[in-house]
Amino acid sequence: QVQLVESGGGVVQPGGSLRLSCAASGVTFSSYTMHWVRQAPGKGLEWVAVISYDGGFEYYADSVQGRFTISRDNSKNTLFLQMNSLRTEDTAVYYCAREFSAFDFWGQGTLVTVSS
Amino acid sequence: QTGLTQPPSVSKDLRQTATLTCTGNRNNVGNQGAAWLQQHQGHPPKLLSYRNNNRPSGISERFSASRSGNTASLTITGLQPDDEADYYCSAWDSSLSVWMFGGGTKLTVL
Numbered sequence: 454q455v456q457l458v459e460s461g462g463g464v465v466q467p468g469g470s471l472r473l474s475c476a477a478s479g480v481t482f483s484s485y486t487m488h489w490v491r492q493a494p495g496k497g498l499e500w501v502a503v504i505s506y507d508g509g510f511e512y513y514a515d516s517v518q519g520r521f522t523i524s525r526d527n528s529k530n531t532l533f534l535q536m537n538s539l540r541t542e543d544t545a546v547y548y549c550a551r552e553f554s555a556f557d558f559w560g561q562g563t564l565v566t567v568s569s
Numbered sequence: 570q571t572g573l574t575q576p577p578s579v580s581k582d583l584r585q586t587a588t589l590t591c592t593g594n595r596n597n598v599g600n601q602g603a604a605w606l607q608q609h610q611g612h613p614p615k616l617l618s619y620r621n622n623n624r625p626s627g628i629s630e631r632f633s634a635s636r637s638g639n640t641a642s643l644t645i646t647g648l649q650p651d652d653e654a655d656y657y658c659s660a661w662d663s664s665l666s667v668w669m670f671g672g673g674t675k676l677t678v679l
Contacts, residue, residue, distance in 0.1 A: 490670075497672050498606075498614065500659075500668040500670055503668065512666050515667075554604075554623065555604030555616055555619035555659065556604065556606065556614070556659065557616045557619070557625055559613035559615075560613065561613055
C-alpha cells in the first residue's frame with residue numbers, strides 16, 4: 454500500500470523559511486519522479502516543482518523559481534521542499550505526489566500559512 | 570505560465586452524462602494529452618485517467634477520456650451523487666518544461 458505523508462507545515466512570517474518533508478512507504482521510492490503541488494484555500498491546484506527519480510533534473514513553476522528548492526533522499530525514502538523568502542500568496546496546502554505517467558498517488562497534504 | 574482552460578462549473582441530472590473539457594495548446598494537451606483528477610472537498614485529488622484514456626486500477630469505466638486536437642474531454646456516464654466534486658485536467662508543457670493544471674470544473678449532480 455503506497456503511502457505519502459507530508460510534514461513540516463505551519464505558520465511563518467513573510468520573508469521566512471520552511472522545509473517540508475514527504476515520507477514514502479510501500480513503494481520503491483527511488484524509481485519514481487516526484488512532485489510538489491499546492492492548493493491555496495478555496496482555490497485550484499497549482500503545480501510547484503518536480504524532481505526526477507535520481508535527482509538528475511528539477512523544474513519549478515515561475516511563481517517559486519529561485520525561492521523554493523526540491524530535493525530527495527532516496528536512502529530515507531523522503532522528498533523535501535525548502536521554501537525561502539515566503540510570501541503571503543504561498544499560503545496553501547502542499548501535497549507531494551508520485552508520477553507514474555501522471556500524478557497517481559498523493560499525500561494528505563500539509564498546510565503552510567504565511568502571515569504576519 | 571498560462572494554464573489550461575476549464576469551464577468553472579457544470580450541472581447535470583442524476584443518471585445523465587456529463588462531458589468536461591480542457592483546452593490547451595500544441596505544446597501540452599495537443600502533445601502528450603491530459604490527465605484528469607477528481608477532488609472531493611477536504612480530500613487530496615485522485616487520478617481518474619492519464620494520457621487521454623488510460624484508467625488506473627479501480628477507476629470505474631463510467632469515466633472515459635479523449636482528446637481532439639488541443640482539447641481534452643472527460644465523459645462521466647450514469648452520474649451518481651458521489652460524482653459531485655471538482656475535476657482538474659493536467660498536462661506537461663514540453664515548451665515551458667512545466668506541468669500545468671486547469672482551473673478546475675465544479676460538477677454538480679442535481
